[in-house]
Amino acid sequence: MEKHFFVYILANKTNVATYIGVTSNLPARIYEHKNHMDPNSFTAKYNITKLVYYEEAGSDPLIAFEREKQLKGWTRAKKNALIHSMNPTWSDLYESLF
Numbered sequence: 001m002e003k004h005f006f007v008y009i010l011a012n013k014t015n016v017a018t019y020i021g022v023t024s025n026l027p028a029r030i031y032e033h034k035n036h037m038d039p040n041s042f043t044a045k046y047n048i049t050k051l052v053y054y055e056e057a058g059s060d061p062l063i064a065f066e067r068e069k070q071l072k073g074w075t076r077a078k079k080n081a082l083i084h085s086m087n088p089t090w091s092d093l094y095e096s097l098f
Helices: 026-034 061-073 076-086
Strands: 005-011 018-023 050-058
Touching (some): 005 026, 005 061, 018 061, 050 061
Antiparallel strands (some): 005 018, 005 050
């Protein structure tokens, strides 16, 4: 079975701090963030646990990592517009994965 990769954006409760990542198992990875599996991580430190955006990046991990890098280079305004295009209320999309 072919792996598919996802690029995702998490936000904290007030939508001030964000985090962009890549994974091949989106539900499991978001679970790890929500439960602070790595207590020393950036997401744990700033309580960034709300999944506000995700996109499938295909089966090539290099393309997924390039997309992650691209998004990380965007201005905050451009990232906000991307999130708003999929999730205008910035609600937690985690439950919708199931």
